[in-house]
Amino acid sequence: MKPENLIIGRDTTIKQLLEVNQEAVIEALVKLNKNFSKLRNPFLRKLLARRVSVADACRIANCSISDFFKAMNAIGFQLLDNDRDNGKQDAGAFVLPAPGLIVDLDVRPILDGGKDPLKLIMLKINELAEGEVLRIINTFEPLPLINLLGNKGFGAHTEKPDPGEVHTYFFKNENPQPDHTPKTTPSVEPPDTSLPSFNDLLRQYEGRLKVIDVTMYEMPKPMMTILESLETLENGQALFVHHKKVPVYLLPHLHDKGFNYLIQQEEETKVSLLIYRK
Structure with a gap:
């Protein structure tokens, strides 16, 4: 596809x-803003x-979104005329808590090492005491x-105290939804009894299964591999x-x-996961 064939907006x-055009887009954006x-x-x-949109x-x-659009227009992308604004967002009325209530977690070394800090973040979130941030x-x-975390009842506020930080x-939140998440890992929803059994669903998708094996990978590659495979899943297919x-x-x-899933424990260290569109 050529840039002029893609009309872009804030939700692109x-x-x-x-x-x-990966190379041209990255170069244009770096010239716009080194971030x-x-x-x-x-x-x-x-x-x-x-996962991230233009906005x-x-x-x-x-x-600003308008500057972003100008940078993309300069390399050939077409723009939605009614989808331009200054791209700035109000930080809101967040009040910084007392230093003793702030729990710091610097994830830069983790990301620099090519690892996913999500597990550690969830541990810290679940360990927060009343009033802590x-x-x-x-x-x-x-x-x-x-x-x-917004889906788990947490608000967020972002500040940029220094360039690159x-x-x-x-x-x-003041009125969060009840959260029954264990203190170590996110909760797994109980099976939906209205769904077919694992074997019945396998038969239903016979000949239309895309199969991948992530047992040899370390985090975060299994999750990323599964998400990438779902992006190329054809209509009528399921992912095993x-x-x-x-x-x-x-x-x-x-x-x-927009996916449903069924899980079958095969052995202590072997799980089968069947993912399909709702």
């Missing part, structure tokens, strides 16, 4: 832009590009994490995953993306 994902240099990191690019990216990089220190605003505060454990951090994303 960065992944869609990169699929057209976009994060897209040169393959791990961060995979982690962010598929999200502008918020992360602290630049978790401050994630990073080089970008973690939009996917903000969305994930982002502080994101997570705090319990060989895994070594129940992927508890993946499951909330599946519902958000």
Whole structure:
């Protein structure tokens, strides 16, 4: 696809832009704002590009949507005329708590090592005492994490105290929904008794299964591999995953993306996962 064949707006994902011309898009964005240099990191690019929209990216990089559009228009992308604004967002009325109530977690060394800090973040979130706030220190605003924790009753506020440093505060909302999440890992929803059995569903999708094996991978590659496979899943297909454990951090994303799933424990270290569209 050529850039001129893609009409972009604030809801266009960065992944869609990169699929057209990855090198040109990254170079244009880095010239616009050096914060976009994060897209040169393959791990961060995979982690962010598929989930982050133009509007999200502008918020992360602290630049205007109109300037973003100008940069993309300069390399050939067509723009939605009614989808331009200054891209700035009000930080809101967040009040910084007392220092003793702030729990700091610097995830930069973890990401630099190519690992996923989500498990550690969830541990810290679940350990927060009444009135405490978790401050994630990073080089970008973690939009996917903000969305994930928002569904668990947490608010978020982001500040950029220094160039290249982002502080994101997570705090319990005043009227959160009941959260029965265990203190170590996200909860796995109980099986929906209205769904067919695992074997019945296997027969239903016979000849239309896409099979992947992620048992040899370490985090976060299993989750990323599954999400990438779902993006190329054809209509009428289901994804059969060989895994070594129940992927508890993946499951909330599946519902958000419009998928159902069934899990079958084969052995102590072997799990079969069947994912299909709702």
